[in-house]
Amino acid sequence: MPNLNFIKEYGIEKFVAQQKERIKLLEIMIKNFDDGRSKSFFCRAATLLDLIDLRSSLDKATQKIKTDKVKQSDAKNKALILKAILNEIALKKEVNW
Numbered sequence: 099m100p101n102l103n104f105i106k107e108y109g110i111e112k113f114v115a116q117q118k119e120r121i122k123l124l125e126i127m128i129k130n131f132d133d134g135r136s137k138s139f140f141c142r143a144a145t146l147l148d149l150i151d152l153r154s155s156l157d158k159a160t161q162k163i164k165t166d167k168v169k170q171s172d173a174k175n176k177a178l179i180l181k182a183i184l185n186e187i188a189l190k191k192e193v194n195w
Contacts, residue, residue: 119149120144121144123152124140126156127140127143128140131176133178134173136177136180139181139195143155147187147188151191155180155183159179159183162179
């Protein structure tokens with residue numbers, strides 16, 4: 099229903115553009131943060147959270163990785179960082195996984 103309501107309010111073109119951005123953000127999550135066990139989690143996040151929260155989550159995770167000096171090859175810790183940030187947002191916004 100939320101997708102249909104969005105289309106009614108903003109039109110199909112804006113909906114398609116939004117979905118393309120969700121796909122792009124999901125691809126970034128999988129490419130840079132997947133530990134081999136997080137794809138379905140990232141898919142749910144990309145579907146249920148709004149775009150602003152998704153973008154800010156990626157920014158926060160990237161910053162934390164730099165601050166904590168997590169190696170780029172450390173997929174497990176990178177996934178944990180992003181998942182914690184996404185879970186925190188979901189909890190605040192009362193999004194049920």
